[in-house]
Amino acid sequence: QSALTQPASVSGSPGQSITISCTGTSSDVGGHNSVSWYQQHPGKAPKLMIYDVSNRPSEVSNRFSGSKSGNTASLTISGLQAEDEADYYCSSYASSHTYVFGTGTKVTVL
Amino acid sequence: QVQLVQSGAEVKKPGASVKVSCKASGYTFISYAVHWVRQAPGQRLEWMGWINSGNGDIRYSEKLQGRVTFTTDTSASTAYMELSSLRSEDTAVYFCARNPPVTGFNDYWGQGTLVIVSS
Numbered sequence: 001q002s003a004l005t006q007p008a009s010v011s012g013s014p015g016q017s018i019t020i021s022c023t024g025t026s027s028d029v030g031g032h033n034s035v036s037w038y039q040q041h042p043g044k045a046p047k048l049m050i051y052d053v054s055n056r057p058s059e060v061s062n063r064f065s066g067s068k069s070g071n072t073a074s075l076t077i078s079g080l081q082a083e084d085e086a087d088y089y090c091s092s093y094a095s096s097h098t099y100v101f102g103t104g105t106k107v108t109v110l
Numbered sequence: 111q112v113q114l115v116q117s118g119a120e121v122k123k124p125g126a127s128v129k130v131s132c133k134a135s136g137y138t139f140i141s142y143a144v145h146w147v148r149q150a151p152g153q154r155l156e157w158m159g160w161i162n163s164g165n166g167d168i169r170y171s172e173k174l175q176g177r178v179t180f181t182t183d184t185s186a187s188t189a190y191m192e193l194s195s196l197r198s199e200d201t202a203v204y205f206c207a208r209n210p211p212v213t214g215f216n217d218y219w220g221q222g223t224l225v226i227v228s229s
Binding site for chain 1: 147219
């Protein structure tokens with residue numbers, strides 16, 4: 001199972017919006033609504049930010065939103081803040097109860 | 111509150127095996143699957159597989175099938191990941207994570223266990 005494709009890096013100024021893409025195939029991202037997004041700060045465990053494409057855990061800021069079109073899922077961060085600087089990974093159900101992560105995107109707040 | 115506490119760092123020689131534990135608290139252990147994920151230094155997250163102690167289901171990634179074994183001790187609310195025939199490429203931080211029923215995401219994660227494979 002190949003990793004889902006994400007841009008290596010995305011940057012933005014405080015207050016701006018950025019979008020991170022996650023491209024897979026019809027066997028994973030395009031075939032299921034089980035796409036989730038994780039934020040990871042250096043040396044820390046991942047934190048769930050979005051699940052089932054566009055649902056947000058209650059403790060996650062509403063500045064984070066998710067969507068999907070075809071084989072590509074997206075995570076949008078609005079009103080970018082310094083604390084949003086981290087690595088972000090998408091994940092999708094693949095097949096036969098297996099899962100796959102994305103290549104990861106480093107978000108830099110300028 | 112939900113917590114997953116993992117065992118400490120390990121240093122192993124090539125060819126050896128390692129067993130990492132993940133002790134759960136704050137919820138009914140058998141009602142949730144446990145996923146295992148690893149991350150080599152500076153690299154992406156890699157899904158390793160999952161175990162559901164409630165119904166006995168287990169899935170391993172194709173890449174690790176044959177070298178990795180997941181088990182649980184339900185009386186201790188603890189999940190274990192054992193990786194054998196270690197090689198340098200297995201040097202990584204290993205995470206366990208809770209997976210709610212009939213979902214594809216992990217809502218709580220352990221702190222991670224560093225495994226170093228070096229001669």
